[in-house]
Amino acid sequence: MTTNLTGITLRQAEETDLPQVVNLDRLAFAPLRSPAEIERDWYGQGLNLPGRQHMLAVDDLTGQAVATYAQLDLSVVLEGQGFTTAGVAGVAVAPERRGQRIARFMLEQGVQEWRSQQIPLAMLYPFQHGFYRQLGWAWVGRLHQYTVAAKHLPLYPERFGMVPYDPKHHQPALQDAYQRSALRRNGWLQRQELQWQPRLKPEPGKEIYCYQEAGKLLGYMILQYAAADSLPGTLSVVVQEWVALNADAYRGILGFLSALRDQVHTVVWNTYPEDPFPYLVREQHRVLEVNQAPRLYGFTHRFGEIGGGFMWRLVDLTTAFRLRPVKQGSPFILTFQVSDPILGDQTITANFTAERMHPVAQPVPAVVKTSVEHLTELFCGLRRATEMVWTREIEYEGDRALLQKLDAAWQCTPPFCWDYF
Ligand SMILES: CC(C)(COP(=O)(O)OP(=O)(O)OC[C@H]1O[C@@H](n2cnc3c(N)ncnc32)[C@H](O)[C@@H]1OP(=O)(O)O)[C@@H](O)C(=O)NCCC(=O)NCCS
Known part of the structure; x- marks a missing residue:
């Protein structure tokens, strides 16, 4: 346990530290991009926002920032109960200072501080699970991803309940549908503006559709159109998020994707392991790529992929x-x-x-x-x-x-x- 690291001080970053944070982020995550691009794309609204505080490790001798990370004020739901959660993002150490236990020191300080604030839980997405495991984090977040042909999805009639998202009319109801669903699920964040803003921000190729019944919004889906790499000239749709408050909404979403079959070849469905999706698809295999993909084992087709995602830590x-x-x-x-x-x-x-x-x-x-x-x-x-x-x-x-x-x-x-x- 390193409670102190000689010559390094950890403190909260201020707006005047922005150039130093941008430079550390650039070197750690995007060394081919310019500081100006990073500042525009990642910090357009400033360094510290409601629910996000950057921390800075500074060399006492030179006054130079040598490492940074962002702490997020999150709340996750488990069995209907909200848990205040410390999120960790963008851990970055200056290349010339790596291997000196600076990342470890920052996280140790963080965990001690959170405990003193009686925060029950911490969460992060690791670059390597092993690094954080030695500090007490556990891999708990699994993602299932199915890449299937749109024509193999069921053409449920509930698809006629789907309408394009209009922020003026649908935003509060969409956010409410998410929140209601979050309270019934485990691990979903109770979102703040910091999380909603990027989710709903218009982007090229991104579309949002809502499921409505008698004017009531009961589900939605955020999807991203992309060129299907494996089949030139065809389109694929990547489902980035879906919420269904009842079975009609769920069937509406699947039926809608199925009805895109004339235009869209492939649907990438991201989901949680317990989702009944794989039972509803007509063929239990991954859509064919360039050549016939080799079978996985015996007569077993490739079907989905499992993502090793986020980690939690009791604090x-x-x-x-x-x-x-x-x-x-x-x-x-x-x-x-x-x-x-x-x-x-x-x-x-x-x-x-x-x-x-x-x-x-x-x-x-x-x-x-x-x-x-x-x-x-x-x-x-x-x-x-x-x-x-x-x-x-x-x-x-x-x-x-x-x-x-x-x-x-x-x-x-x-x-x-x-x-x-
Ligand atoms: C990843 C990064 C933050 C690590 O910073 P660092 O200050 O060099 O790391 P530390 O020196 O504190 O490493 C702590 C320990 O973890 C160990 N370690 C590293 N990776 C490990 C792994 N996968 N499994 C187990 N131990 C690991 C190191 O060997 C070291 O142990 P030691 O001191 O006993 O030798 C830094 O390399 C970096 O900025 N990388 C680029 C950006 C990035 O990937 N960030 C992570 C985002 S989640």
């Missing part, structure tokens, strides 16, 4: 445990001994009762020994404790029946998120 365990709803069952008490590479070892005992976890002062003999990373995987419903004892990722002492009760109590759909940063 303030007490707040996280207090907030998380649990499935109903007979009460039980467990002690968790949690190792944390930044915050040190912690013990927390929880009484699972009345659909909540209540803190208990005295530890009990039934003990789960886990890293904070593995605890995060369990907490968000991605994995089961019985399985993780079997793989020896975690240890357990006590009555086996209690471990099964923990599985049942924390059972939920794992998180998914449309926003990337």
Whole structure:
């Protein structure tokens, strides 16, 4: 644990630091672009915006900025409960200062600060999962992507309920549909202006369609037209986000995409693993690319791809445990001994009762020994404790029946998120 890094100070960036942040971002993410382009495209509205604060690591001797990242004030939903979440974006270290533990130092400082603010959760999209895993983050975000022929999608009649999005008429209802859906799902952000602005911003090739019933907006889809690389002269559509509050809206969206078949060859459908989409497509294989793609295994066709996406990290365990709803069952008490590479070892005992976890002062003999990373995987419903004892990722002492009760109590759909940063 590096709580201090000699000669480096971490502080909040101010608007006057913009040229230094732009230069660090340029060197880390877009070395072929000019500072002016980056400033225009990424910081058109300024450096720090409501919900986004840049941090800067400065060399004490020279006063030069050597690293930066942006901290986002997010709120994610888990089992209908909002969790204040610290988002991390754009971690960038000056090329000549890499390998000196500066990135690690910034994240350690961040995690300690968030805990002091009783923030239960942190989230980021990693460049490499391993780098953040050693700091306690867990990979929890899975994305399924299906690339199918538009003609293989069902031509549902509900497609006639789809209308083009008109910001003047539809924006509040569209945002409300997202918010209602977010509260029923796990991992979706409770969006602020910072997240809505890029989503709804008009861009070449981007279209938004809404599903309406009796004038009520019940779903929408944001899609991007693109040239289908594999088949010159044809178009593909990449679905960037879709929300359906009922089955009619879902069928309307799929039927609408299907009806594009004369113009659009390929549909790229991004979704969460539990989506019934793959069962509704006529052919369970990926649309043919240049040549016949080789089969995956035996007679199994290629069908979809799995994305290894975002990571979560539990930060303030007490707040996280207090907030998380649990499935109903007979009460039980467990002690968790949690190792944390930044915050040190912690013990927390929880009484699972009345659909909540209540803190208990005295530890009990039934003990789960886990890293904070593995605890995060369990907490968000991605994995089961019985399985993780079997793989020896975690240890357990006590009555086996209690471990099964923990599985049942924390059972939920794992998180998914449309926003990337
Ligand atoms: C990625 C980046 C931020 C890392 O910064 P850095 O200051 O060089 O990293 P650190 O020195 O703090 O590395 C910390 C440790 O992680 C280790 N590490 C790096 N990648 C790892 C991985 N995939 N798995 C496990 N450990 C890893 C390093 O070896 C180092 O450990 P050590 O000090 O014990 O040797 C920097 O290289 C950078 O700016 N890259 C370009 C932009 C980018 O990709 N940003 C990430 C966006 S999410």
